[in-house]
Amino acid sequence: MTDTVAATPLRNDAAAKMTAREVSVFYGAKKAVDSVSIDISQDNVTAFIGPSGCGKSTFLRTLNRMNDTIANARVEGQIVLDGEDIYAPAMDVVQLRARVGMVFQKPNPFPKSIYENVAYGPRIHGLADGRAQMDEIVERSLKRAGLWEEVKDRLQDSGTALSGGQQQRLCIARAIAVDPEVILMDEPCSALDPIATARIEELIHELRGRYAIVIVTHNMQQAARVSQRTAFFHLGSLVEYGETSEIFTNPRVERTKDYITGRYG
Numbered sequence: 001m002t003d004t005v006a007a008t009p010l011r012n013d014a015a016a017k018m019t020a021r022e023v024s025v026f027y028g029a030k031k032a033v034d035s036v037s038i039d040i041s042q043d044n045v046t047a048f049i050g051p052s053g054c055g056k057s058t059f060l061r062t063l064n065r066m067n068d069t070i071a072n073a074r075v076e077g078q079i080v081l082d083g084e085d086i087y088a089p090a091m092d093v094v095q096l097r098a099r100v101g102m103v104f105q106k107p108n109p110f111p112k113s114i115y116e117n118v119a120y121g122p123r124i125h126g127l128a129d130g131r132a133q134m135d136e137i138v139e140r141s142l143k144r145a146g147l148w149e150e151v152k153d154r155l156q157d158s159g160t161a162l163s164g165g166q167q168q169r170l171c172i173a174r175a176i177a178v179d180p181e182v183i184l185m186d187e188p189c190s191a192l193d194p195i196a197t198a199r200i201e202e203l204i205h206e207l208r209g210r211y212a213i214v215i216v217t218h219n220m221q222q223a224a225r226v227s228q229r230t231a232f233f234h235l236g237s238l239v240e241y242g243e244t245s246e247i248f249t250n251p252r253v254e255r256t257k258d259y260i261t262g263r264y265g
């Protein structure tokens with residue numbers, strides 16, 4: 001077994017939705033992500049794992065330019081979405097974040113009604129032509145997020161009055177409502193109980209194929225359950241990337257093995 005970085009992380013994946021090449025991220029002078037190259041599959045769920053502080057969230061945020069909002073963050077390298085360089089000057093970042101949606105660790109519904117939480121994005125992006133069409137988008141998004149049955153009779157209640165698990169599904173419905181192509185999830189279950197967590201995992205299964213999905217998780221069992229591809233990060237580098245079943249049963253790199261067997265992290 002080697003302790004060196006696996007150099008060819010599933011490159012030229014025929015069904016890649018996004019590709020990152022030699023992406024580094026700096027906070028001031030500090031390098032938090034070091035020359036990461038990876039292909040993000042269209043059809044598979046990709047899990048990012050690794051010890052706290054290894055750069056998972058920082059790298060995830062490069063995929064929809066959320067790091068732009070952090071004053072001292074600087075991104076180097078190239079990220080392409082369907083052939084388009086997302087850091088090109090002509091890229092419309094608001095549009096990009098609709099195409100590449102994000103769900104955060106802590107559910108963060110707007111302090112508005114359930115209906116308005118979902119309708120907000122489509123309204124901003126002009127996706128609905130009138131009330132009836134907006135109603136349809138809201139219903140479809142809530143159905144896809146597995147929340148419709150629980151909220152259909154109280155769409156005017158506040159989104160913040162829902163349970164944590166329901167709030168997280170509302171945030172997923174909000175991301176889905178603008179018809180994204182990619183959904184990024186940064187530890188979406190870490191604030192949820194086991195039942196709410198199972199519901200989100202089920203949902204990820206249902207959404208797979210329709211959207212390219214990337215999930216950051218500290219939970220090895222979760223990574224094994226929901227993903228088909230796993231990327232192991234350590235100290236800012238992508239150490240190993242491959243089929244989830246391979247990474248968990250037959251890692252090629254010593255550091256990956258140490259992490260998944262719980263020797264550190």
Ligand SMILES: Nc1ncnc2c1ncn2[C@@H]1O[C@H](COP(=O)(O)OP(=O)(O)OP(=O)(O)O)[C@@H](O)[C@H]1O
Pocket residue numbers: 027032050051052053054055056057058059070
């Ligand atoms: N806004 C910021 N300003 C300065 N440094 C930051 C900022 N955000 C993250 N960092 C640093 O970048 C490194 C990577 O952080 P990041 O949050 O990406 O790690 P992570 O793998 O997501 O960790 P965790 O599993 O704890 O969420 C860490 O050293 C962290 O302290």
Ligand SMILES: [Mg+2]
Pocket residue numbers: 056057058186
């Ligand atoms: Mg993080």
